Amino acid sequence: MSKVYFSTWRGESINNIGKPDDQWEESAYNLPEQYDSARNAKAFIGWDGVALFQGDIDVVRLAMEYAAQYQVYSEACGRCALGRWGGRILYDLMDKIARGEGAVSDLEHLKEVSATMQITSKCEIGKTVPTPLLDLMTHFESEFMDLIENQKPSKHYNLEDISYIAKITAPCTDACPTHVDIPGYIEGVRDLRFDDSLKATRQTMPLAHTCGRVCPHPCEDECRRTNLDEPISIMALKRLGADYETDHGFEFFHPAKAKKPTGKKVAVIGAGPAGLTTAYYLALEGVHCDVYEDLPVLGGEVAVGVPEYRMPIDKYNQDIAAVADLGVNFITNSRVNADMMRQFEKDYDAVMVSVGTRLSKKVRCNNERPEIEGYWGAIEMLDQVNLWDKYGIGERVDLTGKTIVCVGGGFTSMDVVRCSIRAGAKKVYMIYRRDEKTIIRNTTYEEYHEAVEEGVEFLFHSAVEEMVDEDDVLKTLKINKFELVPDPDGGRAQLVKIEGADYTIDADFLIPAVSQAADLDLLPEEWELEMTSWGTIKTNGKDYMTSRKGIFASGDCEYGPMTIVNAVGQAKRGASVISRYVETGEITLTDDEIMEDHLRKIKVYDKKEKITGWLAGIPREHAEVLDVDERKDNNR
DSSP: OEEOSEEOGGGOOEEOTTSOGGGOOEESSOOOSBOSSSOBOSEEEETTEEEESSSOOOHHHHHHHHHHHHHHHHHHHOOSHHHHHHHHHHHHHHHHHHTTOOOHHHHHHHHHHHHHHHHHOSSHHHHHTHHHHHHHHHHTHHHHHHHHHHTOOOTTTTOOSOOOOOOOOOHHHHHSTTOOOHHHHHHHHHTTOHHHHHHHHHTTOSOHHHHTTSOOOHHHHTOGGGGTSOOOOHHHHHHHHHHHHHHTTOOOOOSSOOOOOOSOEEEEEOOSHHHHHHHHHHHHTTOEEEEEOSSSSSSHHHHHTSOTTTSOHHHHHHHHHHHHTTTOEEEOSOOOOHHHHHHHHHHSSEEEEOOOOOEEOOOOOBTOOTTSBTBOOHHHHHHHHHHHHHHOOSOOOOOTTOEEEEEEOSHHHHHHHHHHHHTTOSEEEEEESSOHHHHHHHSOHHHHHHHHHHTOEEEESEEEEEEEEETTEEEEEEEEEEEEEOOTTSSOOEEEEOTTOOEEEEOSEEEEESOEEOOOTTSOGGGOOOBOTTSSBOOOSSSOBOSSTTEEEOTHHHHSSOOHHHHHHHHHHHHHHHHHHHHHSOOOOOHHHHHHHHHHHHOSOOTTOOOOSSOOOOOOOOOOOOOHHHHTTSOO
8 A cells, every 4th residue: 555646546536635644545556756875766667557656646747757657668679560660759759848848739649649659559668658647647637738839948857866667577587586678678589689598598597408498487387478378488588599609619799898807706605506606796896705615516516416317416516607608707616704804704795695494394294203214304414416417426316116205395404305215216106295386386297297197196185294214224205194174263274184094105215305404603702693583694685794894795595585686686686786795895786686675565466457459369389398208217
């Protein structure tokens, strides 16, 4: 709910003009009436209408500035005449009226062009830009006519101390934690300009190979195409630019040339997605980065946790090479401790902590003891599998003839059970307290159904009550069965144990993959960094600085186990903040970043929107997957 002076946002009609403040009707939407901690917003204008938060608004200049921003976009795009020329007409005529040289015919022409653009523009930006302009011309016609009849400029036309801040987005871009220019890279693919596609991706996402393969693609959940038929295969399209670069041996298509060295340097702890992203964007800003990695290889949990069949290491190494290409210095086999952190604080201008969550949490069942043979943490299991499969380090995991039981319901547990199939296991179970729908939401539809095809048996609404061993060797597991009981008060349904429904299964290995925790022994005790109730490093979730000035955190250690794209999104923002902090000593967000946060609250995507027009629905294209018999015993 926002307090507004006037609003047409999403079809609402709120007019508090002339009413006392205490009688103002509020907007039903969470509009950004407070821009940041120091400034209140005066107006918000966008694809769904306009909202004024106070009365002293120059609505004509507001409309002109909005049209000016669209003109810049439409000139750069140039894909349809209506968008390109319409954008120029909207701005030219709005500016003409605002400076006091307009005519009634100009106002009529504006309305005509706006209506035409709404019907015929090629893209949704061209269709929606006229919406708030028409709202303003309709509801504030007297102000437009006053300028025309008296040939005078609008009241704020020549004022330079008023900021008009613009941002272009889309539902898919807004849903992406890294705010990738998804329309941009898809247009690049369509035009067979894969270099442009990759540059658009790398503006905010350096790991194009990786997130083109193992991203949970929240963007597809908010693709407007869903309102017509099915979402576009956004994730799979992302990898095409990266594959083009790699397959043809081109030099890296960075989104910009790295700036000259600033003389500033930052220590990054952890070479996983968050650490790599931090280093990439700081290097583009001319800031030197030393990245310290505990493992003997680079890439963090994606390298040693995500299986080869899902994330080929040669592809991931190309993403890492793109980071190194900017001059980033990597130090492997370097486990950072508290003494090193104390020294880093003295030697570096800032420190980014991006360590992963590599401590497997317990199932919390009876007789759960690490010393039992057959009890194997998910992180340790996946480390051994992937270090051998990807690097030839250690020993090959052979589970021939064994029965594996994994407890979990996320990506890590999916990796465990599918790796177990490939290691020759006789039988593989996944035990999960919730249902099929929830496990698909936690991972992806494809991941779940491919696991089922390969032979994984999912035991839903179940939990391990007890491990049964003989002389510290696992033999069986006692399983409780639950049912989902609706809350009579309308709350979340509760899992209730079904009495008498317990059963046992034979098991050679129990692999807990319920969650992971971060090992944060590297943090000096005397720093007394503020922590969350989950045992992670607390930040405000916007600039990613900790409670100690100059020490930042992003990724799993800041939030807990998260997806790659979420870790990258945090690190991208953190790197942006650090690039300014090392120069000024101040923590600031750009207008673009502030607007990102506002737009996420407003909700760019309306899943109830009805899409109409001549275009019929067509089936979604899916990337080809090897037949189950071709893939289940190898890493293809």
